[in-house]
Amino acid sequence: MxxxxxxxxxxxxxxxxxxxxxxxxxxxxxxxxxxxxxxxPQMVNIVLSVNGENRPIQVDTRMTLLDALRNKLLLTGSKKGCDQGQCGACTIHMDGERRLSCLTLTVAAQGHKITTIEGLSQHDGQLHSMQQAFIDHDGFQCGYCTSGQIMSAVACVREGHATSDEDIREYMSGNLCRCAAYPNIVAAIKQAKTEMEKG
Structure with missing residues (x-):
């Protein structure tokens, strides 16, 4: 021992x-x-195409697109929810496809067409049919997730995934609503789908 x-x-x-x-x-x-x-930090000068405008900015090569939109370009419609790509509050469109801006580096977005919630409405101020449908069906409560929900919902329709309630719920599952307004969101998407297909 x-x-x-x-x-x-x-x-x-x-x-x-x-x-x-x-x-x-x-x-x-x-x-x-x-x-x-x-x-x-390694700073670079780049130009982002956001909502139809070329926006020159200087960013750290490690900066996410979400932070650049919010802090550099002052487009605060895209929200920082989980910052880990799990809640969908930061959803934007890049070249017409939905993208999680919190997981996208700003430098990787150069040369692509970016659309945020601020650029979704018409130039005359008229709301996009999806925005109007969310209002009509009360598809939001606190509103924090709404911009990401709307951007994903537009993409969901464009992708052809809004053919049934089940499809809508499946292809919108990446967007979380802490207020649980999901039935109203589904109803809003179904209404907007009809309007979007007319246009």
Whole structure:
């Protein structure tokens, strides 16, 4: 038993000494160098095509499109919900397809046509038929998820996935509504689908 105890003590003390030597060999100057490399921003000048306008901006190469839209271009309709691509509040359109802007790097969006909720309505101020349908069917309560819901709903119709209540629920499942206005959202999409198909 004593031999076992001594062996354990020797093992622990030897391990601690080895760890300490590694720590001492790694100088603070090296640590500072690594830290600077990881955190130093790399700024680039790019032009984004947003809602039919070319918008020149300077961004950190690590900045998400959501942050660029909200903080650089002051288009705050796209919401930051989970910031992990799970709630759909940040949904925008890129080249006509729905995209989660919180998972898209701004630099990757250059050269693509971006549409946000602010650019969905007509130039004369008339609401898009989907926006009007959400109002008509009270498809929102707190309103936080609404812009993402509407952008996904428009894409859902364009993709041909609004043929039944089941299809709508399936293809809108990436957009969460904490107020649980789902039946009203389905009704709004069905109404807007008819209007969108006319136009």
């Amino acid at each position: 004593d031999d076992l105890f001594l062996d354990r003590r020797t093992f622990v003390s030897t391990g601690a000494a080895a760890a300490a030597s590694l720590f001492l060999e790694y100088s603070p100057l090296e640590a500072q160098s690594v830290s600077d490399t990881r955190t130093e």
